[in-house]
Structure formats: structure tokens, C-alpha cells
Amino acid sequence: MSFLKSVRERRRFQGTPLSNKLKVIQGDVLKCDLPYFDICVANIPYQISSPLTFKLLSHRPAFRCAVIMFQREFAMRLVAQPGDTLYCRLSVNTQLLARVSHLLKVGRNNFRPPPKVDSSVVRIEPRKPLPPVSFKEWDGLVRLCFNRKNKTLGSIFRQKSVISLLEKNYKTLQSLQNGSSGVEDDLGVLGDTTEDISMEVDGGRDDNDEMDVEDGDGNAGDESDFKEKVLGVLRQGDFEEKRSSKLTQVDFLYLLSLFNKAGIHFSSS
Numbered sequence: 001m002s003f004l005k006s007v008r009e010r011r012r013f014q015g016t017p018l019s020n021k022l023k024v025i026q027g028d029v030l031k032c033d034l035p036y037f038d039i040c041v042a043n044i045p046y047q048i049s050s051p052l053t054f055k056l057l058s059h060r061p062a063f064r065c066a067v068i069m070f071q072r073e074f075a076m077r078l079v080a081q082p083g084d085t086l087y088c089r090l091s092v093n094t095q096l097l098a099r100v101s102h103l104l105k106v107g108r109n110n111f112r113p114p115p116k117v118d119s120s121v122v123r124i125e126p127r128k129p130l131p132p133v134s135f136k137e138w139d140g141l142v143r144l145c146f147n148r149k150n151k152t153l154g155s156i157f158r159q160k161s162v163i164s165l166l167e168k169n170y171k172t173l174q175s176l177q178n179g180s181s182g183v184e185d186d187l188g189v190l191g192d193t194t195e196d197i198s199m200e201v202d203g204g205r206d207d208n209d210e211m212d213v214e215d216g217d218g219n220a221g222d223e224s225d226f227k228e229k230v231l232g233v234l235r236q237g238d239f240e241e242k243r244s245s246k247l248t249q250v251d252f253l254y255l256l257s258l259f260n261k262a263g264i265h266f267s268s269s
């Protein structure tokens, strides 16, 4: 909030019984330390939707409920369910941490002058307790899966770049003899996103293109053994023919647990 606005807000409450309960913090909400709060009601600048949402969700102790107005498309991504067109990494990451529900639509004509976009009010209630999962690991898996969300997981995990990344993590963690990453200490990674303001449905490449680079048959040795290990995990959970766009939270948690059990990790720290 700017200096002038903070003065105006203080004036609105001056001389009322509520004035001593009002504390106005002037500053950039993304940079300042937030005090304890249990309810958040906000009409925010839409360009900070994602970092603000994850800043609030990282705040401890967790708040009870937030009611926030977002740009319509962002709101629909937050609440999207498996199979919905807008289901994406933002939906999965937010819903890992919170129950999210759409409360009401606010059309652009409710404002003067009308902005270019419609809005929606959303309720966010943090899950308590949070699922016991390493958020770095979770986000590493979810990023890979939603990069090509309409491809089968078999096709995503056959890509040479994906196999090399996972093999590198595997070897790093084996050499450190550190099979698993921490839990709940790295929640900030979930909000590190650039795709959610974009109005592209997929936020990534066109799923119909044919640019996946797979290992060739002649690629013998460690790499193809490792690829078999990865595909074996997918087959074990019956995931090879499934697509991220249809996977639930429980599916992702199960898939991550199968990979981690096999020593396969999505982050090397």
C-alpha cells in the first residue's frame, strides 16, 4: 500500500471505536514481513497473484481463510480439476496446500472504467496438516508432467532430457547417500511460476508437436538401464498410458512415492 493510501485508510477510521484496532502497514506486500493473521480479504493487483498466493500459503502459523479477487482466468486455474482445460501446475500446487473454491464472478462492467478482464472471488483455506511431501520433489515431478500435459507419462519419461536429468539426480543423491529430500522446508518453490498469468491454456509447448527426443535403440549401457528403471516405475503404478491432465493429487502423490522408493528423485538437494 502506498503512503497516501495508508493515510487515507487511517483517516477513514479516525474517531471511531475501531481506530485502535487498525494497523496499516505501508509497503510492498511481497517484500514485507506479514504479521499473524487468521483472515485475509484482498482486492489485489493481478500481476502479483501467484507470488502473493504462495507467500500467504507459506506464512506461519497458517491462516484460517483468505477471500481474494483474482483475474477470472487465474481463478479458474486455481480451482481447476483433473480433466478441466485449465488444469495445470498452478492448480495442482495450490490444491496440494489448500482447499480452493470459486465464490463469485465479478464482471468487468462492475468497474468504471471497465478493465480489460473479468474477475472472480476465490476462497482459500490452507490444509492442516499439509501432506508430508518434499515440495521440491513434488514440484519437480509436476513441472515435468505439465510441461506436456496431454502427452502420456510414458512419452514424457522417455525423453532423453528427462532421463538424463533423473539419472544425474540419482547419481548425485547416491554419491551423497541421501535418498530423500526434506519435507515442508521448501514450500516457496511452488509459487515460482511464470505460466499462470499467461492465457495460453497449456502454458507450454503444443502437445501435438513431435519434438520428443527419445533414446535410440543403439544407446546401450547405463542410460538405457536407467530408462528401463524409470519406465518400470510407471508400469508398476499403471501410469505409462496416463496423462497429467487427468491425474488427481492422490495420483501424483502415489507416483512420487513410487519414484522415490526406487531411488529416483526430482531434485538433487
Ligand SMILES: C[S@@+](CC[C@H](N)C(=O)[O-])C[C@H]1O[C@@H](n2cnc3c(N)ncnc32)[C@H](O)[C@@H]1O
Residues within 6 Å of the ligand: 001, 002, 027, 028, 029, 030, 043, 044, 045, 048
Ligand atoms: C486492485 S487495487 C485495490 C485497491 C483497494 N484495496 C480497493 O479494494 O479498492 C490494488 C492495489 O494494490 C496496490 N499495490 C500494487 N502492488 C502492490 C504491492 N506489491 N504491495 C502492496 N500494494 C500493492 C496498488 O497500488 C492498488 O492500490
